[in-house]
Amino acid sequence: MRQLSIVVVLLCLSASVFGADETVLEIDIKGMTCPFCVYSLEKELGKLSEVEEVLISLKLNKARLTLKEGAHIDADTLQEVVLRAGYTPGEVRDISEGK
Amino acid sequence: MRPHRALSWLVTLACLLGHSVHAGGLRSLVALPLEPGGVVTRLQVVGSSNPDDVTVVGTVLYGLTTRQTLIFSVPYRELEFGDDGFGYVTGLYRGTVYQHDEPNATRRIAIIGGIRVPTDSNLDSQISAGMVATMYRHRSEWDIDVVWMQGLGRGGNNARYDVSWQYRLTPSEYPEWGIPTEWQSVLELGGRYEEGSEIVHQFTVGALWVHPSWVLEAGVIQDLNGPDVTSFLLGIRKHF
Numbered sequence: 001m002r003q004l005s006i007v008v009v010l011l012c013l014s015a016s017v018f019g020a021d022e023t024v025l026e027i028d029i030k031g032m033t034c035p036f037c038v039y040s041l042e043k044e045l046g047k048l049s050e051v052e053e054v055l056i057s058l059k060l061n062k063a064r065l066t067l068k069e070g071a072h073i074d075a076d077t078l079q080e081v082v083l084r085a086g087y088t089p090g091e092v093r094d095i096s097e098g099k
Numbered sequence: 100m101r102p103h104r105a106l107s108w109l110v111t112l113a114c115l116l117g118h119s120v121h122a123g124g125l126r127s128l129v130a131l132p133l134e135p136g137g138v139v140t141r142l143q144v145v146g147s148s149n150p151d152d153v154t155v156v157g158t159v160l161y162g163l164t165t166r167q168t169l170i171f172s173v174p175y176r177e178l179e180f181g182d183d184g185f186g187y188v189t190g191l192y193r194g195t196v197y198q199h200d201e202p203n204a205t206r207r208i209a210i211i212g213g214i215r216v217p218t219d220s221n222l223d224s225q226i227s228a229g230m231v232a233t234m235y236r237h238r239s240e241w242d243i244d245v246v247w248m249q250g251l252g253r254g255g256n257n258a259r260y261d262v263s264w265q266y267r268l269t270p271s272e273y274p275e276w277g278i279p280t281e282w283q284s285v286l287e288l289g290g291r292y293e294e295g296s297e298i299v300h301q302f303t304v305g306a307l308w309v310h311p312s313w314v315l316e317a318g319v320i321q322d323l324n325g326p327d328v329t330s331f332l333l334g335i336r337k338h339f
Contacts, residue, residue, distance in 0.1 A: 030200035030201055030202055030204075030205075031198070031200025031201070031204070031205040032203070032205075033131060033205060033235045033240065034235075034240070034267070034281065034283075034309055035278045035279060035280065035281060035309050035310065035311045036309050036310070036311065036312070036313075036314055036336070036338060037131050037132070038278055038311070039278065039311040039312050039338050040132070040133065040134040040137050040162075040338070041134075042278065042311070043134070043137075044134055055276045055277060056276070056277070056278050057273070057275060057276050057277075058203070058273040058278065058279075059272065059273035059274065059275055060275065060276075061202040061203060064276070083165065084134065084135060084165050085132070085134045085165070086131075086132025086133070086134060086165050086166075087132070087200060088198075088200035
């Protein structure tokens with residue numbers, strides 16, 4: 001009985017660790033300048049209900065978005081948000097594990 | 100006009116259109132974007148060697164659309180002899196007419212138009228029109244503006260120009276991810292013209308501490324001709 005419990009716990013843990021349906025997207029962005037200006041971009045991307053976390057790279061000129069479990073955003077929507085914030089969007093890539 | 104009063108008006112005039120509320124120079128305008136619905140506020144204190152001459156300028160920017168921004172500004176002057184008070188309330192429209200973005204770089208041009216309404220009935224309104232260009236590449240930003248203020252009724256005309264160079268001192272290189280805070284140096288050359296007087300050219304040196312949602316600013320303004328006044332400037336900007 002005790003062995004069975006351990007097996008069940010391990011199965012649950014592995015499902016939560018390895019089975020998470022997490023999507024990570026990256027979008028190239030042109031025209032980003034200083035932190036004060038880029039703040040608006042981070043804010044606008046963070047407003048998307050599908051987005052769990054936003055990271056901006058002034059060095060690499062892109063934003064990385066981790067989506068909520070099971071969520072999906074199409075490239076056009078992302079590019080539109082970047083454009084609305086005042087910047088020029090580029091290519092959107094899905095860099096989720098296994099992609 | 101008493102010298103201290105003339106100075107006060109000059110400083111007020113200098114501040115009234117100092118709407119670089121977004122990241123940008125200390126006194127120059129800027130053509131960088133503000134997101135639709137976004138709000139940036141700025142509180143700036145400008146004083147001189149005369150402790151009685153202090154002007155506090157409050158400014159609010161509102162992002163109307165991606166390319167259109169509204170700017171409202173009001174200064175409060177505290178003077179000796181009891182003539183404290185608000186100066187001109189300024190309402191400006193800024194519209195981006197050109198934008199070219201590259202990685203770590205942008206070039207933008209915006210037109211500016213608006214009205215300055217006095218709170219003192221002895222003064223007259225002015226309408227203003229001008230343009231501002233911003234060029235940013237890697238660690239440097241250049242802002243160049245020219246504005247004409249046409250007096251209505253009895254009021255005289257004013258004009259201004261600014262050339263501002265900001266250079267990112269730290270970090271020398273951005274981190275891979277995340278928005279860092281940074282220090283920028285600022286050098287500016289500006290001119291303020293009031294009808295009936297010669298244009299006063301001014302040199303400004305200062306620094307900005309730039310946080311993603313805050314900017315602290317400080318600078319010293321030196322007249323290059325005319326009244327030969329040295330002023331200081333302290334300010335804070337907040338992006339909501």
